[in-house]
Amino acid sequence: MSETPEQAAEALKRGALILLPTETVYGLGADASDPRAVAAIFEAKGRPRFNPLIAHVADAAAAEAVGVFDARARRLADAFWPGPLTLVTPVRDARRVCDLARAGLDSVALRVPGHAKARAVLSAFGGPVVAPSANRSGRPSPTTFQDAVEETGFAAAAAVDGGPCAVGLESTVVSVLDGRVALLRPGAVTRAEVEALAGPLDDSGEGHRSPGRLTLHYAPDAPVRIEVGGARDGEILLGFGPGVGDPRWSLSPTGDLREAAANLFRLLRDADRTRPAGIAVAPIPRDGLGEAINDRLRRAAGHIG
Known part of the structure; x- marks a missing residue:
């Protein structure tokens, strides 16, 4: 189609x-x-x-x-x-x-x-x-x-x-x-x-x-935890930066904010399809494009941005 x-x-x-x-x-x-x-x-x-x-x-x-x-x-x-x-x-x-x-x-x-x-x-x-x-x-x-x-x-x-x-x-x-x-x-x-x-x-x-300002927005079915150092049992960790989590689930293995932005929604969706107990996300810097990435993550987690 x-x-x-x-x-x-x-x-x-x-x-x-x-x-x-x-x-x-x-x-x-x-x-x-x-x-x-x-x-x-x-x-x-x-x-x-x-x-x-x-x-x-x-x-x-x-x-x-x-x-x-x-x-x-x-x-x-x-x-x-x-x-x-x-x-x-x-x-x-x-x-x-x-x-x-x-x-x-x-x-x-x-x-x-x-x-x-x-x-x-x-x-x-x-x-x-x-x-x-x-x-x-x-x-x-x-x-x-x-x-x-x-x-x-x-x-x-x-x-x-x-x-x-x-x-x-x-x-x-x-x-x-x-x-x-x-x-x-x-x-x-x-x-x-x-x-x-x-x-x-x-x-x-x-x-x-503006659109996209609801408190709970961009959310997968699985609960999302943000700014965490590791995954709990049954969770998938979306990493950021060298050596953080499984490279298959990394927003950017090199710590590149543009790569992380481009991968964010796709990886949230792909992780959700595995029916995890939850999705954990490593800390993302807040400068530059990081402000937008953190805004989407706060809303995915149900936090007020």
């Missing part, structure tokens, strides 16, 4: 759902302007309706047709698009991204994905596509085509195979609202990279404007 970008775009135009590859994770996509199609995503994922969705567009010009960009938003878009950055801005044209997709908010989350096949679908479709991760709500996000099909392929009329996701973590989400810039969700674009262009970030308490 793998279609061309043009076939996927035709499915979107019919109001159907698709599996969409991006460089971050696979998404379950729908026409952002169609409330019935968006509702079908919520139904397939079992996703809480108060959680807003990201609208994916083909380029920055398409994003500015939907949202209001100030100078800082444009600087960030110029630097990181196409790529793993989502900008939350005031909504300009609410017809293009329906109220349900925005969770009733006066803001809209926008991204130009870095994956060539994703942009081909978006260009062929000609409008914004909401595409939350193609997992059932709360579970680890799929980073391979097979895992996406296994999770929500039942709901998709078309699916595009884009290979393994290069980044493996959902996008960084930054809000640019009311003159303030805030980091709502960490990701591959780091806090330092955002601050270098936008100045100091404001902890504005605007997290409700």
